[in-house]
Amino acid sequence: xxxxxxxxxxxxxxxxxxxxxxxxxxxxxxxxxxxxxxxxxxxxxxxxxxxxxxxxxxxxxxxxxxxxxxxxxxxxxxxxxxxxxxxxxxxxxxxxxxxxxxxxxxxxxxxxxxxxxxxxxxxxxxxxxxxxxxxxxxxxxxxxxxxxxxxxxxxxxxxxxxxxxxxxxxxxxxxxxxxxxxxxxxxxxxxxxxxxxxxxxxxxxxxxxxxxxxxxxxxxxxxxxxxxxxxxxxxxxxxxxxxxxxxxxxxxxxxxxxxxxxxxxxxxxxxxxxxxxxxxxxxxxxxxxxxxxxxxxxxxxxxxxxxxxxxxxxxxxxxxxxxxxxxxxxxxxxxxxxxxxxxxxxxxxxxxxxxxxxxxxxxxxxxxxxxxxxxxxxxxxxxxxxxxxxxxxxxxxxxxxxxxxxxxxxxxxxxxxxxxxxxxxxxxxxxxxxxxxxxxxxxxxxxxxxxxxxxxxxxxxxxxxxxxxxxxxxxxxxxxxxxxxxxxxxxxxxxxxxxxxxxxxxxxxxxxxxxxxxxxxxxxxxxxxxxxxxxxxxxxxxxxxxxxxxxxxxxxxxxxxxxxxxxxxxxxxxxxxxxxxxxxxxxxxxxxxxxxxxxxxxxxxxxxxxxxxxxxxxxxxxxxxxxxxx
Numbered sequence: 001x002x003x004x005x006x007x008x009x010x011x012x013x014x015x016x017x018x019x020x021x022x023x024x025x026x027x028x029x030x031x032x033x034x035x036x037x038x039x040x041x042x043x044x045x046x047x048x049x050x051x052x053x054x055x056x057x058x059x060x061x062x063x064x065x066x067x068x069x070x071x072x073x074x075x076x077x078x079x080x081x082x083x084x085x086x087x088x089x090x091x092x093x094x095x096x097x098x099x100x101x102x103x104x105x106x107x108x109x110x111x112x113x114x115x116x117x118x119x120x121x122x123x124x125x126x127x128x129x130x131x132x133x134x135x136x137x138x139x140x141x142x143x144x145x146x147x148x149x150x151x152x153x154x155x156x157x158x159x160x161x162x163x164x165x166x167x168x169x170x171x172x173x174x175x176x177x178x179x180x181x182x183x184x185x186x187x188x189x190x191x192x193x194x195x196x197x198x199x200x201x202x203x204x205x206x207x208x209x210x211x212x213x214x215x216x217x218x219x220x221x222x223x224x225x226x227x228x229x230x231x232x233x234x235x236x237x238x239x240x241x242x243x244x245x246x247x248x249x250x251x252x253x254x255x256x257x258x259x260x261x262x263x264x265x266x267x268x269x270x271x272x273x274x275x276x277x278x279x280x281x282x283x284x285x286x287x288x289x290x291x292x293x294x295x296x297x298x299x300x301x302x303x304x305x306x307x308x309x310x311x312x313x314x315x316x317x318x319x320x321x322x323x324x325x326x327x328x329x330x331x332x333x334x335x336x337x338x339x340x341x342x343x344x345x346x347x348x349x350x351x352x353x354x355x356x357x358x359x360x361x362x363x364x365x366x367x368x369x370x371x372x373x374x375x376x377x378x379x380x381x382x383x384x385x386x387x388x389x390x391x392x393x394x395x396x397x398x399x400x401x402x403x404x405x406x407x408x409x410x411x412x413x414x415x416x417x418x419x420x421x422x423x424x425x426x427x428x429x430x431x432x433x434x435x436x437x438x439x440x441x442x443x444x445x446x447x448x449x450x451x452x453x454x455x456x457x458x459x460x461x462x463x464x465x466x467x468x469x470x471x472x473x474x475x476x477x478x479x480x481x482x483x484x485x486x487x488x489x490x491x492x493x494x495x496x497x498x499x500x501x502x503x504x505x506x507x508x509x510x511x512x513x514x515x516x517x518x519x520x521x522x523x524x525x526x527x528x529x530x531x532x533x534x535x536x537x538x539x540x541x542x543x544x545x546x547x548x549x550x551x552x553x554x555x556x557x558x559x560x561x562x563x564x565x566x567x568x569x570x571x572x573x574x575x576x577x578x579x580x581x582x583x584x585x586x587x588x589x590x591x592x593x594x595x596x597x598x599x600x601x602x603x604x605x606x607x608x609x610x611x612x613x614x615x616x617x618x619x620x621x622x623x624x625x626x627x628x629x630x
Contacts, residue, residue: 034333034334034337034367034368035366035367035368036337036341037371037372037412037413037415037416038315038342038343038344038371038416040133040134040205040314040342040344041134041315041344041371041372041415041416041477042412042415042416042477042548042549043133043477043542043545043548044133044134044205044477045130045131045132045133045134045477045478045480045538045541045542046132046134046135046136046418046420046477046478046479046480047127047130047132047134047135047136047479047480047482048135048136048137048138048420048423048424048479048480048481048482049120049135049136049137049138049482050115050138050147050424050482050497051115051116051117051119051120051137051138051140051158051161052112052113052114052115052146052147052148052497053113053115053146053482053497053498053499053500054115054119054120054123054482054500055115055116055118055119055120055122055123055500055502056085056113056114056115056116056119057116057117057118057119057120057121057122058116058118058119058163059114060163061114061116061159061160061161061162061163061164061165062082062112062114062160063082063112063114063160065080067144067159067160067165068080068110068112068144068145069144069218070144070150070152070216070217070218070263071143071144071145071150071216071218071263072109072145072261072263073101073106073107073109073110074263075099075100075101076110077095077096077098077099077110078095078098079094079095079098080095080110081093081094081095082112082113082114083111083112083113085113085114085499085505086499086505086506086507086508086524087508088508088509088510088511088512089490089495089498089510089512090453090510090512090513090514091508091512092104092107093107093111095107095110103446104514105445105446105514108494108495109146109494111146111494112146112160113499114160115499115500116160116161116162117140117157117161117162117188117191117192117195118163118191120195121191121194121195121198124195124198124199124202124204125202127204128202128204129535130480130485130531130534130535130538131534131535131538131539131542132204132480132538133203133204133205133542134204134205134206134207134314134477135199135204135205135206135207136206136207136209136317136346136418136479137206137207137208137209138209138424139151139208139209139210139211139319140157140158140161140192140208140209141153141154141155141156141157141158141210142156142157142158142159142168142172142188143158143216143218144216144218145216145263146494146497147424147497149211149214149216149264149319150214150215150216150217150218150219150263150264151215151216151219152216152218152219152220153172153177153219153220154210154215154292154293154296155177155183155295155296155299156168156172156186156188156189157186157188157189157191157192158188159172159186159188160188161188161191161192162186162187162188162189162190162191162192163187163188163191164187165188167186167187168186168187168188171184171186172184172186177220177221177292178288178292180295180299183299193303193311196303196311196312196313197311200310205314205315205344206313206314207313207314207315207316207317207344207346208300208313208316208317209316209317209318209319210296210316210317210318210319211258211318211319211320212267212284212293212318212324212328212332213258213266213267213319213320213321213323213324214257214258214264214265214266214267214320215238215264215265215267216263216264216265217262217263217264217265219265221234221237221238222234222237222238222265225237225238225240226253229243229244229246229253230243234288236268236285236286237267237268237285237286237288237289238255238256238265238266238267238268239255239256239265239266239267239268239269240253240254240255240268241254241255241256242254258320258323266323267284267285267286267289268284268285268286268289269282269283269284269285269324269325270282270283270284270285270325271325272325278322278352278359278363279322279325279326279363279364280322280323280324280325280326281325281326281327282325282326282327283325283327283328283331284324284325284327284328290328290331293332294332294335297316297332297335297336297339298335298339300312300313301313301336301339301340301343302339302340309339309340309342309343312339312340313343314340314342314343314344315336315340315343315344315345315346316336316343316344316345316346317346317347317348317374318345318346318347318348318370319348320348321347321348321349321364321370321373322347322348322349322350322359322364326363326369329347329364329369329370330368330369332345333345333368333369333370344371344372344416345369345370345371345372346370346371346372346373346374346416346418347361347364347369347370347372347373347374348373348374349361349364349373349374350374350376354440355438355439355440355441356438358376358377358380360377360407361373361377361409362407362408362409365409365410365413367410371413371416372413372416372417372418372477373417373418374418374420374423374479375417375418375419375420375476376420376426377405378402378405378417378419378474378476379419379420379421379439380439381393381398381401381402382398382421382467382470382471383421383432383433383439383467384398384401384439385397385398385581386433386463386466386467386470386579386581387432387433387436387460387463387467388436389432389433389435389436389437389438389439390436390437390438390439394559394562395557395558395559395562395563395564395581396557396559398564399554399557399564402474411475414475414476415475415476415477415548415549416476416477417475417476417477418476418477418479419471419474419476419477419478419479420479420481421467421468421471421479421481421484422481422484422496423481423496424481424493424496424497425492425493425496426439426440426443426492426493426496427440427443427490427491427492427495427496428481428483428484428488428489428490428491428496429464429467429481429484430456430460430461430464430484430487430488430489431452431453431456431489431490431491431496433456433460433463433464433467434452434456434457434460434489435451435452437451440492443491443492444491444492444493444495445491445495445513445514445515446514446515449515449517451491453489453490453491453495453513453514453519454489454510454519454520454522455489455510455520455522455523456489459621461487461530462621462622463621464530465533465623466579466581466621466622466623468533468534468537469537469577469579469602469623469624469625470577470579470623472537472538472540472541472547473540473541473547473568473575473577473625474552475552478538478541480534481496482500483498483500483501485530485531485534486501486526486527486528486530486531487501487526487527487530487531488500488501501524501525501526502526503525503526507524507525508524509521509522509523509524510522510524536602540601540602540625540627544573544575544627546568546569546570546573546574546575547568547575549570550568550569550570550573550575551567551568551569551570552566552567552568553566553567553569554566555567555576555590555591556578556588556589556590561582561586562580562581562582562586563578563579563580563581563582563586563588563618564578564579564581565577565578565579565588565590567592567593569593573628574592574593574594574628575601575625575626575627575628576590576592576598576614576624576625576626577623577624577625577626578590578618578623578624578626579618579622579623580618580619580620580621580622580623581621582620583620583621584620585617585618585619585620586617586618586620587615587616587617587618588614588615588616588617588618589613589614589615590613590614591612591613592609592612592613592614592628594609594628595609595612596608596609596628596629597609597628597629598614598626598627598628598629599626599627599629600624600625600626601625601626601627602624602625606629607626614626
């Protein structure tokens, strides 16, 4: 009987550090409430940092040519060097002329700018000043690439993100990779522990990005397989098609890489059904791989291993999550929650059939896999509606799409969604709105020479502000891709990954076009007015919990006039949000639930309720947030 109870119920003592009281709060978590969605994730204001492009705080650790060996494009010119942070984005680096790559733009993937963790530490107060409460870090693991999704080691922070890359290499090489007892804290690891400490001191949560679906070709275990073939103890970790026959001159070693990319060998999976069945049923093949992943997760969730996770990260973002079978994800959730019951898990669940059909995430949000997904599913119809991209969308069609998102998804998961308008894998917000093609389709100048790469115009900025007002008043946690708040622009990867624009750096004008076409001269500097707008919206959201927890009701859906309004309310509070997508001023008349007066949160105008209605004029391409005055 006792063993049956142990199988049914897992008791875990978790500790949350209550910053304002300085006390430890004991929690008991059972298997039945493994579905719990951390409440802090509902109130999060996310800021996504791509460390290599955020801030170069320590030029002494900048990458060398040796540091980037083993990743795409796998051909490094002899005169390669780190690119100047302030340079014109499309201006070729000197080494481009020596590169054997057939297309000049491929060299953009070779660039490094030297961003590091010291740069993050230097700018934490800036991040805090915006109103951010949670940071999502793109992969930090040791890797030769700019994006770090092709790791050499999962267990360590990238050598060039810390203060002493060479010493870190020596420390890593002295370990047994499969024995956590031998793992050391490198200089980069220690600096990241300081980042965790400084974030938590500012009441900022942080999550790490990992891809358990694949490694890099320089990954220590994969290199062992290449060297020893089927005799390697890690031979069953990877999707090996054929091993090399040493008795022949030909190298017969073949393996599956993620999406066919050979620099990212895939982990071996036991699939029930086919790889086309989504969600995938089954598990990762190797128990040793899973244990290695669990050990790494424990390392960052509770660095000192004392049972108190307050010194660790606050969750994970999981890359290409639909490519990993559900069996593994269910085990992973249990392991993570056994260490930190408040840890947040967000999956990348994206395309079913690119570029037209998104994969609906319901299967992953049943309480046993993830708390939320990166909510591209919200952004695509929002872009469609606000930017008329790729065609005009009626208010009623937009509302129908938004309601469709709630199909079979609990409200607590919807509130935890990471509502993003741009990312490392998509055009920047302003550029995405500036171009009216399909979302992410032919969204690079070398895919479409008509794609606009210059600074978006004033009309686009007004559309962006409408979208932002919706983002910060809708259900789900708003997300900022670093630099969007200061008006950065850029097409799809790699141009969405430009170096952050800082106020203390003087940048070259953007004058170059990748195909030497004419373009206007664009000054590169922070848009301080846009930054103020972001700060104001964040303050409004954080000051009005009804925007996080309140009921959502659409109260005006007018296709003829292209106007839309919804209410966020509870029993004592109401906020009205209205949009005018037409080309002329419209008189808005909407019912309200409370008598009194409403204040325009952005412009401080006052509107009096008459006959249980609010009546006001709203300019073209404008939105308004009306808050019931107390």
